[in-house]
Every structure is written in structure tokens, then in C-alpha cells.
Amino acid sequence: MSESPEPLLSVQGLEKHFPITKGLIKRQVGAVKAVDGLSFDVVKGETLGLVGESGCGKTTTGRLITRLLEPTGGKVVFEGRDITHMSQGALRPLRRDMQMIFQDPYSSLNPRHTVGAIVGAPFRIQGVKTEHGTKKAVQDILELVGLNPEHYNRYPHEFSGGQRQRIGIARTLALKPKLIIADEPVSALDVSIQAQVVNLLEDLQNELDLTYVVIAHDLSVVRHISDRVAVMYLGKIVEIADRQALYEAPMHPYTTALLSAVPVPDVKRRTERERIRLQGDVPSPLNPPSACRFHTRCWKAQEICKTVEPPLAELATGHQVACHFPENAPKDAVPGDAGTAVPA
Amino acid sequence: MSFLELNDLRVHFPTDDGLVKSVDGLTFKLERGKTLGIVGESGSGKSVTSLAILGLHKGGRAMISGEIWLDGEELVSASAEHVRTLRGKKMAMIFQDPLSAMHPYYTVGAQIVEAYRIHHHVSKAVARKHAIDMLGRVGIPQPERRIDSYPHEFSGGMRQRAMIAMALSCDPELLIADEPTTALDVTVQAQILDLMRDLQQEFNSALIIITHDLGVVAELSDDILVMYGGKCIEYGTAEDIFERPEHPYTWGLLGSMPRLDRARTERLMPIKGTPPSLINVPSGCAFHPRCAFEGRTGGKANTQVPELLETEGGHLVRCHLPREERRAIWENEIKPNLESV
Amino acid sequence: MxxxxxxxxxxxxxxxxxxxxxxxxxxxxxxxxxxxxxxxxxxxxxxxxxxxxxxxxxxxxxxxxxxxxxxxxxxxxxxxxxxxxxxxxxxxxxxxxxLGYSFLTRLPVWPDLLTRLPVTISLALGAAVIWLIAGVATGVVSALRRGSFFDRASMSIALAGVSLPIFFTGIVSLVLFSYGRPFAITAPGGSFTPFFTNPVQWAYSLLLPWITLAFLYAAGYARLTRSGMLETMNEDYIRTARAKGLTERVVVFKHGLRGALTPILTIFGLDLGLLMGGAVLTESTFSLPGIGKYAIDAITSQDLPKVMGVVLVTAFFVVLANLVVDLLYAVVDPRVRLT
Known part of the structure; x- marks a missing residue:
């Protein structure tokens, strides 16, 4: 990971609150804080993994970054330009540089268009002229993602799930983007196909110098492809760190619990593994717990966790965590610095 | 005779495009109190097998042959009505997505009560008490209140608990769970797996868990059956499958999944190609077009269907490679790569 | 709420x-x-x-x-x-x-409409009962016996029912079934008798129009029910119901039909609402003094106030039917929350 002075993507205090209305005149009575103050940078060439359980806001975050949704607060800065409230028209040229891969390879491709038309659409929409014509360019991309270029005239239903996801990837690559947001890119695929697509994403990153933000719930997949990982819980980042630090010495109890919950294909150790079992489900983002949102399920929670929200503090180099009682923290680190703590 | 025995079970579906051989000669045994994990990708025939055991293909277009022995009774030749009376009582099923698997218009309680009363002639009040009791046992808080909720008012984890309560309401001796945790979040998945493990011990039922997730299988199973193209390609104890697997497909599955319990590998080792179409199953060994070692079978791979043979102590493998060579490949070529860099 | x-x-x-x-x-x-x-x-x-x-x-x-x-x-x-x-x-x-005065009769429109409403309501409700029962039953059986002779035959008849206009089916039924004809099923007289005057005579006088009108709608409902049932019977919860060991009858009627009925309810409400504004063709064919007949007479004589009255009354019923349907939706499907 290279340290560059200006990150490719910078997210500062990003918020998305969906209003809840009530009564005769639809008066706003509250808000679902789907994303509630996210800050992180993504530098060129790296992969940031965004993990969390359903309702944590990871998909909303992806849509905010690509401006499929408009943030209600905070800033999204892409290549030094503030795109937070840019109009759709002004965004259009930027869409070339920022693309999205979706989860479901079945529903994200128009069944009535040929592969050639689907992958070639970005050229037409952006009005890009290519040296040897669009068809040649599309066939080159198909080859790049491991599809047969001769399948140019086939329809999506003639392909298997894995191949369809390759078509989806080919479409995003058409205009040589700089940043790709991948929302659960492999979770709808069979195990053997998942690995193919993960490898493809890695190869493409090396070849085309891509930057990824990968949104996923599968912690092992995220570890495999990410350089840095952010863990989200109910609209907030609770921990963000380099891959190795996060997986080997997680500081936030939630991260620890998540890692412990992943079933591991190791029969010898299944009886001896120490398990941390969280009680209950993720609370509703409609009415999240006060202060530290994890305190209702945390085995380390104390009184302060219910009253003072722990800030996201850097406890080791590049390792930020929002917890009053972090695990694996260096001795001199001051968790949840009292000076910056936000009273709930 | 074992509690459950499948003997050369075949489930074929005639379609306009040809005969779909979803399950093509499946044989296995399962005792009470034991757990069998059936692993396979989409189209491997694992779900069709479970529906066949429950007799849910009866009366449909499926052509079923072979034998299914449950507690000394043969089910393939039994009447549909007789199998129906066993369903829900002697054998029950937990489905993947509890949101779509429960009727959206009826309360959770009504659906459990219905399941109980079809097999027990008791009053509604008695059945309701039983349902509350079951909901409590699967860990739903305030069951006497939640029993009147609709499925959509439950969270994903609670719904799956309710589904389990429904399946267990008649104390079945055989429980089949089809991808029971696939739709759930990881922390909730862990809770449900714990719950299933505990309940199985409590009820001493035979459990079949069907999944694509090797991690889930490893957590629960005593024995594991790996399916590919409608056939069993490897069968053994959990240790056999995870410690000394002998089929190239099993190796491929293990190489495909990133694992948290080991150091990160630089690259995953996927299986090339895609799962076979069940209409045009490849000739010979169905796996041969995707097999990395197909060349070492001396040309048998695409002409002869390999037999499922015992390699040692109940560990069965369907592969043309000689036993010694398989072991050598595992030890020297596969295992070191899985161990990571 | x-x-x-x-x-x-x-x-x-x-x-x-x-x-x-x-x-x-x-x-x-x-x-x-x-x-x-x-x-x-x-x-x-x-x-x-x-x-x-x-x-x-x-x-x-x-x-x-x-x-x-x-x-x-x-x-x-x-x-x-x-x-x-x-x-x-x-x-x-x-x-x-x-609603103004008629150009021709110089009588106010509203009382006119009021006297005609019972005819239209009688016609619509009676036909609705017939087409609901016949259509849904046919649709269910067709769906369960998909591809069978019954399925193909009933769907062909349904296609005919949807395509053939009332003035054709109506006249055919008049020729065949009205009093004095070979297969008479109506009583002599034929003109509309209010329900409260003589219920039997009421039903007799309306039987033929009911059947003719219901035929048109039943056809559509049969097709709708069939496709709805086919879809519902493929739902996961139907598989669950079977896995519980329920008898096929309970699976079909309690679990399947319940799921398939929701869209039918919507269409039913709207159809009924529209019919309250008069079944124009049926009423003209059978000379029933309902709102539809009133509208046609008004249009042919260019009696604008009458036409406007009919339009407004129809609009009122459609708006009302919409509201009722949406409220019923919440009753039928607990997932629907009215906010």
C-alpha cells in the first residue's frame, strides 16, 4: 500500500438519514440513520473491505459513494473533487472513473440485450470512440475477464451464474475506471465459482491498476481480497485497520465476535475452539441503542458504554477503533480519549 | 438395518429439453443421533434428495426409483397418503429462507399449531400451549407474546428459530435441514448452529444438513457426503473429508474457499469451468472436464463412469485415479498449498 | 389507520x-x-x-x-x-x-340516477357472485391440473369469454335461453322487478343478464386465478406446508388459494366499482333500466347534464372501491401497513 498525499477517494463524516413520517401531513418524526458519520480514505491501488451484518449500512455506503443516493451529511471527495451534492449531469463524466459491481448476476443484466450490447453500452452512453470500433473493444474486454469473445451476440440467460458475473465485471471495466465499488460480488455464486471471480478481481487489479471498495458479509472473502478492512455496525465504523492487524489482533469486541462466529472447516479443532456467542440479533437501525451502539450485545459493556459514545480513535498505527474497552490494544493507548468523547 | 438407508436412489425429471437426472444412484446410511452433511454446489442434486426422502416429489412429474428405508419402512413404493402421515411427524424439514418458507398471511403460532394438530388430535388450546413451549425451547424470548406475531415481524434469526420450532413440534426422528443458515448473518448463524447441535442431542434425532458451506458442515457433521452431478463422489467421516480427502472435486472445494483459521493464501485455487448441466452430463466421470488430474487416468475419465469404491474404513471415493496416486497428490500437491504461505 | x-x-x-x-x-x-x-x-x-x-x-x-x-x-x-x-x-x-337538469325531460338528474341505481347494483352484485365463484373455481382446477383436458378446454372458453362482446353473447343467450325459446331459463315478463317487491321474480328477471355479464368477467378471473395459483403453488411456503404433512386439500385451499386471492381482490374491487357506473352493453342488450342504459340514452340524445351525472357517479364508485380495496388489502395481507 503506497502512502499518497491525496487519496483517490475520501469520505468524511458521511451520513444518510432516511426520514420516517407519520400522521396526516407526513410530518417527519424521526430518521433511520442508515449511515451515521463514516470517515475513511481509499488510496490508489488498494482494496478496502467493508464488512458488517445486514442493516449495518454497508450497501447504503456503496450507493452514497457512487452517488446512486445523495448523502444527507458529510462529504464524498473523489480525486480531489467534492461530489457530495453534484448534479447527475455533472456526475456523468465521473461515472467513467467510478463503477459498481452488483451482487445478483441474474437481475443486474438486461435479459433482452446481447452481451455485446451490455458491455458496449458504456461506450455509447459516454460517447467514447475507440480505435477499432466498439465491437473490437468489447471483445477485448470479454477476453480480459475470461469470456469467449465469440459470445458477443449471446444473451445473458445463455450463461451460467459465474459467467454472468464476469459479464457484469466486463461492463464496469469498459471505460477503464479508476475505482470500482463491488457490492457482494461473489455471494450469489457457487463456492468453486466464487474463487474464480475473486482471482479475476485480483488479476484485474494488478493489470489495470484498479482501486476497489469491496462490500461483503463474508469475512473470509474480505480477508482474502482486502488490504484494509472496515467493520461496520448499525451505520458506524467500529474498527478500521490493515487486514493483518484486524484479523490477527482485533480490538473491537464486535470484530472479535464476528471472527469467532465464522464456522471453520477444521474438524480437529471444532471442539476446542473458544467461541464468543453474541446474544440476540442486530438491533433495528430505526431505534439504535444509545452511545456505543454495540453495548446491548457486548460482554464487556459497562455503564459508560450506555452514556458516552466512544470516538473512533487511532490506538496503533493505522488501526482505529471505537471502543471504551478495546482488546489487544497497546498499553499506552488511550481508548476513547475523554477529551474528544461525544456525550450521547 | 440403519435408521435411514438410501439404496440406489434415482430422481429423474422428464423435460422438453431431455431427461434431467437430478439424483442418479445415491446410497447412504444414517443412524439416530448422528449427523450427515451433504455438500454440493447448485444442481448437484442435494436438495432434490431431501425432497425425495420426504416424498414431496410424489404425484409430480419426477420418476423415482431405488429404495428409501426409514426405520424399517420402504418409502419409494409406499402410498403418497402413507408418506404424508409420516411427514412432519416422523421426518421434518427446515428450509433455507424462513421468510419465504413461512406463509406470510398466518401467524407463527398458527403455523406451528397447524403442524402439531395434523398429527395429534388435541384441542387448539393444548396445541397452542405446546407451540409456546416449543418457541421457548428454541430460544425465542417471550414466546407467549411472540406466538401471535407474523413471520415478517420476526428478525431473520428469530424466524429461523420459529422454523426449527415448527419442524421439531412433532418430535421427528429424522430432521433434514436444507441450507439452514445461508440466509442468516454470521453471528446469528453461529447461534442457530449451536441451537441445532443442542437440540439434536436433546431429541436424539438423525440429522441431515445440506449446504454448500464446508465450514457449516465441519461444525456439525459426523459424516459427510459430497455430491456432484447427481452422484456421490466422496463419502467419509468429517475427518476423512477434511484431513485426507481423495477426490479432486473435494480438493477443489477446499482450495476454493478462503479460510480464517489459517494464514492467508496468496491465491485461491478454484475449480475451472462451471457445474455440469444435468441434461447433458459429461460422459464418463461427470467431473472430468473440470478435473486438473484428468490426464492421469489413462484416458478412462471421459469414457467410463468411475465406481464409488472404499479406500479404507468406510471412506468411499468415486475416482479413476489409483488410490496411491490420489494420496500422493493430496500430500504433495494439494495440502501444502492449502496450508498457506 | x-x-x-x-x-x-x-x-x-x-x-x-x-x-x-x-x-x-x-x-x-x-x-x-x-x-x-x-x-x-x-x-x-x-x-x-x-x-x-x-x-x-x-x-x-x-x-x-x-x-x-x-x-x-x-x-x-x-x-x-x-x-x-x-x-x-x-x-x-x-x-x-x-347534478343539473336534463335538457330533454327538464327533470333533475340526481333523482333519475337514484331510481336506476338499484337495477345496476342488482345486476353488478349478482353477476359478481357468479363470476367470482365460477372464475376462481375454474382457475384453481386449471392450475392444479395444468395441461389437462379440463385446463385446455376451460382456458379456450375463457379466451372466448374475454374476446366475445356482450352484444354478441347477450343476443345469443337471448335467442337460446329467454322465455319461449328452446332452452328457456327465464320467466315470462322479463322486465326488472325490485328485490324488495319479489325476490324470486327479481332473480328470474336478472338471471340471463347476470350469466351473460358474468361470463365476460369469469373468463378473465379464471385466467387470473390460474396464473396466480400456478405462481403461489411454487412458493416455498407451499413446500413447507406439504413438508408438515398437511393434506393436499388444506395445502391448496388454506395455503395456496389464500396467497393467490390478493391480486384477485384488487381487480374485483375495481371491476365492481366500475360496474356501479352501469354495465352499458348488458343493460342495453337486455333493456334493463340501469345507469348504463341511462348513460347510453343520454349520449344518443346529447343530454349533457345526464352524461355528466353518470360520469361523476361512476367516478365516485371507483374512488370508493379503490379505498375499500386498499383497506381490505391490509386485512388480507398482514404485511401491508396502511400509513
């Missing part, structure tokens, strides 16, 4: 206001585009014996020279509080809801 209903009622009133404005605008403009002047319009009210001077005065009194907006305001006010009509010979009080 209550706020929802109130909000929907407010919207309903707004909708009706918009409908009334649109129809008023159309009916205000149509005669003028055809070359009519305020005077020629007023002439229709004062009668043939009136001279030009009287007509002019009447036009002024009736407000035909006022701007469109003012005339609409008077029309709307008439619906709410009633109106006074003053065309020369004397002032006539038209109580609310005043």
Missing part, C-alpha cells in the same frame, strides 16, 4: 373534484366547439315556444355568459348545497346533490 383513512378520503374528494372539473370542462367546450352559443344552449331549457328575447334572458339567468370558472363554481356548489335554476317561467329548486 384512522389517519390513513382520513387522508385517503381527502384524496378521494380531490380526485372527484378533478374528475368533475375535467368533465365539466369537456362538456362546456364540446357544444361550443360544435358551434353552439349561450343562446342555443339556453334554448334547450326554455322550450321551443320561447322567443329570442326570452332565450337571451334565460341564458343570462342560467349564467351561460359567465366565464368557465364561474360556471364550474356554480356547478360544484350545486352538488354540495343544491342550486336554484331560473329559466324564465319560474325558479326551480334543485336540492343537493344537484
Amino acid at each position: 384512522v389517519t390513513y383513512i382520513i387522508r385517503r378520503l381527502i384524496w378521494g374528494v380531490v380526485m372527484l373534484a378533478i374528475v368533475s372539473m375535467t368533465t365539466f370542462a369537456i362538456f362546456f367546450l364540446v357544444p361550443r366547439l360544435a358551434g353552439a352559443t349561450s343562446d342555443s344552449l339556453a334554448a334547450r331549457y326554455v322550450g321551443r315556444t320561447a322567443n329570442a328575447e326570452q332565450v337571451k334572458i334565460a341564458a343570462e339567468r342560467l349564467g351561460f355568459n359567465d366565464p368557465l370558472i364561474v360556471q364550474y363554481g356554480r356547478f360544484a356548489k350545486g352538488i354540495v348545497v343544491g342550486a336554484d335554476y331560473n329559466y324564465g317561467p319560474g325558479v326551480e329548486r334543485c336540492p343537493a346533490p344537484c
Whole structure:
């Protein structure tokens, strides 16, 4: 990971609150804080993994970054330009540089268009002229993602799930983007196909110098492809760190619990593994717990966790965590610095 | 005779495009109190097998042959009505997505009560008490209140608990769970797996868990059956499958999944190609077009269907490679790569 | 829930206001585009014996020279509080809801509509019961025996039912089944008898129109039910129901049909609402004095106030049916929350 002075993507205090209305005149009575103050940078060439359980806001975050949704607060800065409230028209040229891969390879491709038309659409929409014509360019991309270029005239239903996801990837690559947001890119695929697509994403990153933000719930997949990982819980980042630090010495109890919950294909150790079992489900983002949102399920929670929200503090180099009682923290680190703590 | 025995079970579906051989000669045994994990990708025939055991293909277009022995009774030749009376009582099923698997218009309680009363002639009040009791046992808080909720008012984890309560309401001796945790979040998945493990011990039922997730299988199973193209390609104890697997497909599955319990590998080792179409199953060994070692079978791979043979102590493998060579490949070529860099 | 209903009622009133404005605008403009002047319009009210001077005065009194907006305001006010009509010979009080006076009969429209409503309601409700039962039953059996002879035959008949117009099926049934014909199933007399006068005679007089009208709708409902059932019977929860060991009968009727009925309910409500505005073709074919027949007569004689009355009454029933359907939806499907 290279340290560059200006990150490719910078997210500062990003918020998305969906209003809840009530009564005769639809008066706003509250808000679902789907994303509630996210800050992180993504530098060129790296992969940031965004993990969390359903309702944590990871998909909303992806849509905010690509401006499929408009943030209600905070800033999204892409290549030094503030795109937070840019109009759709002004965004259009930027869409070339920022693309999205979706989860479901079945529903994200128009069944009535040929592969050639689907992958070639970005050229037409952006009005890009290519040296040897669009068809040649599309066939080159198909080859790049491991599809047969001769399948140019086939329809999506003639392909298997894995191949369809390759078509989806080919479409995003058409205009040589700089940043790709991948929302659960492999979770709808069979195990053997998942690995193919993960490898493809890695190869493409090396070849085309891509930057990824990968949104996923599968912690092992995220570890495999990410350089840095952010863990989200109910609209907030609770921990963000380099891959190795996060997986080997997680500081936030939630991260620890998540890692412990992943079933591991190791029969010898299944009886001896120490398990941390969280009680209950993720609370509703409609009415999240006060202060530290994890305190209702945390085995380390104390009184302060219910009253003072722990800030996201850097406890080791590049390792930020929002917890009053972090695990694996260096001795001199001051968790949840009292000076910056936000009273709930 | 074992509690459950499948003997050369075949489930074929005639379609306009040809005969779909979803399950093509499946044989296995399962005792009470034991757990069998059936692993396979989409189209491997694992779900069709479970529906066949429950007799849910009866009366449909499926052509079923072979034998299914449950507690000394043969089910393939039994009447549909007789199998129906066993369903829900002697054998029950937990489905993947509890949101779509429960009727959206009826309360959770009504659906459990219905399941109980079809097999027990008791009053509604008695059945309701039983349902509350079951909901409590699967860990739903305030069951006497939640029993009147609709499925959509439950969270994903609670719904799956309710589904389990429904399946267990008649104390079945055989429980089949089809991808029971696939739709759930990881922390909730862990809770449900714990719950299933505990309940199985409590009820001493035979459990079949069907999944694509090797991690889930490893957590629960005593024995594991790996399916590919409608056939069993490897069968053994959990240790056999995870410690000394002998089929190239099993190796491929293990190489495909990133694992948290080991150091990160630089690259995953996927299986090339895609799962076979069940209409045009490849000739010979169905796996041969995707097999990395197909060349070492001396040309048998695409002409002869390999037999499922015992390699040692109940560990069965369907592969043309000689036993010694398989072991050598595992030890020297596969295992070191899985161990990571 | 209550706020929802109130909000929907407010919207309903707004909708009706918009409908009334649109129809008023159309009916205000149509005669003028055809070359009519305020005077020629007023002439229709004062009668043939009136001279030009009287007509002019009447036009002024009736407000035909006022701007469109003012005339609409008077029309709307008439619906709410009633109106006074003053065309020369004397002032006539038209109580609310005043939908105006007929050009031809010089009688207010509203009481006319009221006398015709029972006929239309009788026709619509009776036919609805028949088509619901026949259509849903046919659809269910077709879905369960997909591809069978019954399925193909009933779906072919359904196709015919949807395609054949009432004036064809109606006349065929009149020729075959009315009194004195080979397969008579109606009593002599044939004209409409109110339910409260003689229920048996009521049913007898309406049997043929019911069947004819129901045939048209049952066909559509059979197709709708069939496709709905086919879809529902593939749902996961049906598999669950079977896995519980329920008998097929319970699976089909308690779990399957319940799921498939929701869209049918929607269409049913809207169809019924529309029919309250008169089954024009059926009523004309069988000479039933309902709202549809009234509308047709009004249109052929260019009696604009009557036509507007029918349009408004129909709109009212459609808006009402929409609201009822949405409320029923919440009753049928617990996932639907009315907010």
C-alpha cells in the first residue's frame, strides 16, 4: 500500500438519514440513520473491505459513494473533487472513473440485450470512440475477464451464474475506471465459482491498476481480497485497520465476535475452539441503542458504554477503533480519549 | 438395518429439453443421533434428495426409483397418503429462507399449531400451549407474546428459530435441514448452529444438513457426503473429508474457499469451468472436464463412469485415479498449498 | 389507520373534484366547439315556444355568459348545497346533490340516477357472485391440473369469454335461453322487478343478464386465478406446508388459494366499482333500466347534464372501491401497513 498525499477517494463524516413520517401531513418524526458519520480514505491501488451484518449500512455506503443516493451529511471527495451534492449531469463524466459491481448476476443484466450490447453500452452512453470500433473493444474486454469473445451476440440467460458475473465485471471495466465499488460480488455464486471471480478481481487489479471498495458479509472473502478492512455496525465504523492487524489482533469486541462466529472447516479443532456467542440479533437501525451502539450485545459493556459514545480513535498505527474497552490494544493507548468523547 | 438407508436412489425429471437426472444412484446410511452433511454446489442434486426422502416429489412429474428405508419402512413404493402421515411427524424439514418458507398471511403460532394438530388430535388450546413451549425451547424470548406475531415481524434469526420450532413440534426422528443458515448473518448463524447441535442431542434425532458451506458442515457433521452431478463422489467421516480427502472435486472445494483459521493464501485455487448441466452430463466421470488430474487416468475419465469404491474404513471415493496416486497428490500437491504461505 | 383513512378520503374528494372539473370542462367546450352559443344552449331549457328575447334572458339567468370558472363554481356548489335554476317561467329548486337538469325531460338528474341505481347494483352484485365463484373455481382446477383436458378446454372458453362482446353473447343467450325459446331459463315478463317487491321474480328477471355479464368477467378471473395459483403453488411456503404433512386439500385451499386471492381482490374491487357506473352493453342488450342504459340514452340524445351525472357517479364508485380495496388489502395481507 503506497502512502499518497491525496487519496483517490475520501469520505468524511458521511451520513444518510432516511426520514420516517407519520400522521396526516407526513410530518417527519424521526430518521433511520442508515449511515451515521463514516470517515475513511481509499488510496490508489488498494482494496478496502467493508464488512458488517445486514442493516449495518454497508450497501447504503456503496450507493452514497457512487452517488446512486445523495448523502444527507458529510462529504464524498473523489480525486480531489467534492461530489457530495453534484448534479447527475455533472456526475456523468465521473461515472467513467467510478463503477459498481452488483451482487445478483441474474437481475443486474438486461435479459433482452446481447452481451455485446451490455458491455458496449458504456461506450455509447459516454460517447467514447475507440480505435477499432466498439465491437473490437468489447471483445477485448470479454477476453480480459475470461469470456469467449465469440459470445458477443449471446444473451445473458445463455450463461451460467459465474459467467454472468464476469459479464457484469466486463461492463464496469469498459471505460477503464479508476475505482470500482463491488457490492457482494461473489455471494450469489457457487463456492468453486466464487474463487474464480475473486482471482479475476485480483488479476484485474494488478493489470489495470484498479482501486476497489469491496462490500461483503463474508469475512473470509474480505480477508482474502482486502488490504484494509472496515467493520461496520448499525451505520458506524467500529474498527478500521490493515487486514493483518484486524484479523490477527482485533480490538473491537464486535470484530472479535464476528471472527469467532465464522464456522471453520477444521474438524480437529471444532471442539476446542473458544467461541464468543453474541446474544440476540442486530438491533433495528430505526431505534439504535444509545452511545456505543454495540453495548446491548457486548460482554464487556459497562455503564459508560450506555452514556458516552466512544470516538473512533487511532490506538496503533493505522488501526482505529471505537471502543471504551478495546482488546489487544497497546498499553499506552488511550481508548476513547475523554477529551474528544461525544456525550450521547 | 440403519435408521435411514438410501439404496440406489434415482430422481429423474422428464423435460422438453431431455431427461434431467437430478439424483442418479445415491446410497447412504444414517443412524439416530448422528449427523450427515451433504455438500454440493447448485444442481448437484442435494436438495432434490431431501425432497425425495420426504416424498414431496410424489404425484409430480419426477420418476423415482431405488429404495428409501426409514426405520424399517420402504418409502419409494409406499402410498403418497402413507408418506404424508409420516411427514412432519416422523421426518421434518427446515428450509433455507424462513421468510419465504413461512406463509406470510398466518401467524407463527398458527403455523406451528397447524403442524402439531395434523398429527395429534388435541384441542387448539393444548396445541397452542405446546407451540409456546416449543418457541421457548428454541430460544425465542417471550414466546407467549411472540406466538401471535407474523413471520415478517420476526428478525431473520428469530424466524429461523420459529422454523426449527415448527419442524421439531412433532418430535421427528429424522430432521433434514436444507441450507439452514445461508440466509442468516454470521453471528446469528453461529447461534442457530449451536441451537441445532443442542437440540439434536436433546431429541436424539438423525440429522441431515445440506449446504454448500464446508465450514457449516465441519461444525456439525459426523459424516459427510459430497455430491456432484447427481452422484456421490466422496463419502467419509468429517475427518476423512477434511484431513485426507481423495477426490479432486473435494480438493477443489477446499482450495476454493478462503479460510480464517489459517494464514492467508496468496491465491485461491478454484475449480475451472462451471457445474455440469444435468441434461447433458459429461460422459464418463461427470467431473472430468473440470478435473486438473484428468490426464492421469489413462484416458478412462471421459469414457467410463468411475465406481464409488472404499479406500479404507468406510471412506468411499468415486475416482479413476489409483488410490496411491490420489494420496500422493493430496500430500504433495494439494495440502501444502492449502496450508498457506 | 384512522389517519390513513382520513387522508385517503381527502384524496378521494380531490380526485372527484378533478374528475368533475375535467368533465365539466369537456362538456362546456364540446357544444361550443360544435358551434353552439349561450343562446342555443339556453334554448334547450326554455322550450321551443320561447322567443329570442326570452332565450337571451334565460341564458343570462342560467349564467351561460359567465366565464368557465364561474360556471364550474356554480356547478360544484350545486352538488354540495343544491342550486336554484331560473329559466324564465319560474325558479326551480334543485336540492343537493344537484347534478343539473336534463335538457330533454327538464327533470333533475340526481333523482333519475337514484331510481336506476338499484337495477345496476342488482345486476353488478349478482353477476359478481357468479363470476367470482365460477372464475376462481375454474382457475384453481386449471392450475392444479395444468395441461389437462379440463385446463385446455376451460382456458379456450375463457379466451372466448374475454374476446366475445356482450352484444354478441347477450343476443345469443337471448335467442337460446329467454322465455319461449328452446332452452328457456327465464320467466315470462322479463322486465326488472325490485328485490324488495319479489325476490324470486327479481332473480328470474336478472338471471340471463347476470350469466351473460358474468361470463365476460369469469373468463378473465379464471385466467387470473390460474396464473396466480400456478405462481403461489411454487412458493416455498407451499413446500413447507406439504413438508408438515398437511393434506393436499388444506395445502391448496388454506395455503395456496389464500396467497393467490390478493391480486384477485384488487381487480374485483375495481371491476365492481366500475360496474356501479352501469354495465352499458348488458343493460342495453337486455333493456334493463340501469345507469348504463341511462348513460347510453343520454349520449344518443346529447343530454349533457345526464352524461355528466353518470360520469361523476361512476367516478365516485371507483374512488370508493379503490379505498375499500386498499383497506381490505391490509386485512388480507398482514404485511401491508396502511400509513
